[in-house]
Amino acid sequence: MAFVVDMTEQKRAEESREEHLWFLECMDRINRAMQRTHEVEAPPAKRRQSLSR
Incomplete structure (x- = not known):
C-alpha cells in the first residue's frame, strides 16, 4: 500500500x-510580446539604442 501512496504523491508533484x-x-x-510592442512604439532614437545593445 505504501508504494501506491508514494506513486500518487509523486504523480501529484509532477502534475x-x-x-x-x-x-x-x-x-x-x-x-516577449509586451517587449516587442514596446520596441515598435519607442521613438526611432530609442529603438536604435535598444538594437545596439
Whole structure:
C-alpha cells in the first residue's frame, strides 16, 4: 500500500511542476510580446539604442 501512496504523491508533484512550468512559459510569451510592442512604439532614437545593445 505504501508504494501506491508514494506513486500518487509523486504523480501529484509532477502534475504541479508541469502546471507551474506551463504558467511560467505563458508569462514568458506575454513578456516577449509586451517587449516587442514596446520596441515598435519607442521613438526611432530609442529603438536604435535598444538594437545596439
